[in-house]
Amino acid sequence: MADNVVKRLRDLALQTLAQHVEQLPTLEYIDATARHQVARAVVGLRRLKPEVLPLFVFPGVTEIDIPDCSNIDEDTLLRALKECAAHGLDLTVLRLGLCGRCVSDGVINELGDALKSVEQLQVQGCYRLSDEGCEALVRRCAPSLDSFEISCNQRITKKSIDYFCELQNLHSLTLSECPQIDDTSLESLKSMKNLRKLQLNQMERLSDEFIGSLAKSLPELQEFSIARCSQLTNTAVEAILEACRNLKVLDVSDLHQITDDCFAPVRTHGHALSRVCMRCCLGLTDVGLEHIAFGANSYLEILEMSSVSVSLR
Secondary structure, eight states: OGGGSOOOHHHHHHHHHHHTGGGOOOOTTSOHHHHHHHHHHHHHTTOOOGGGGGGTSOTTOOEEEESOOTTOOHHHHHHHHHHHHHTOOOOOEEEESSOTTTOOHHHHHHTGGGGTTOSEEEETTOTTOOHHHHHHHHHHSOTTOOEEEEESOSSOOHHHHHHHTTOTTOOEEEEESOTTOBTGGGGGGGGOTTOOEEEEETOTBOOHHHHHHHHHHOTTOSEEEOTTOTTOOHHHHHHHHHHOTTOOEEEOTTOTTOOGGGGHHHHHHTOOOSEEEEETOTTOBHHHHHHHHHHSTTTOOEEEEESOBOOOO
């Protein structure tokens, strides 16, 4: 039956562009959103290679969003960005996924002023970046940097976190899959009073006590994710819900130790939660869902769950 569904014209166009991407002269005249969609389609076919990178990184571009850079080497990325900078690069968004091959300390140091206007920066899978590179990132990025994400890195230490905390205008910070980072490493996050979104995903050395202390220091947080932080229990979740009364989004996915009781504050305080993610929370039952449903009943828009012991009544 699915084979007989007529595809949307947009999907057909994206598929065609991706299949023939090497033959395209330019993507300069389509808007950034459409260009990002083309990039994702090209990545899906594993065709985002060095020869097609100039279609997405060219003089005059303001947003670069490459979800998979695994086929791009350092020289190719540097050459493309430096060419843009030579023509007056005014880059506001730079998102690089799976960028371990092309992003290193040396690359960041060589970029010079290419990052000076960036407001949103994402470097996923940057496993070669060290404290030196993170310091260079902070020094080269605009003081107005609004959003920063780094993931899949085992080299950065407390020094890098302290550098990030110099970005006092930051509203969104994501640190994911950095297994070496512990409570002490993140202590300086408590000074980032302008943060509204904080994601600490798969940080397996974080404790309940630290998360509670962090939540008390950042009561204005509106989005908080502690997904896959395996050491955390009800204590951490309850502390977040008690301290962050403006919370709208909460992700506690894969916290196998939490139970229904941790969501009691939602019911007590009537949190304006619009989205709750609780995938693979094996200890949750109907009672936990009732706490959320009654407490956030007029606000909740999205509830993501799986492997939860609920009854069908």
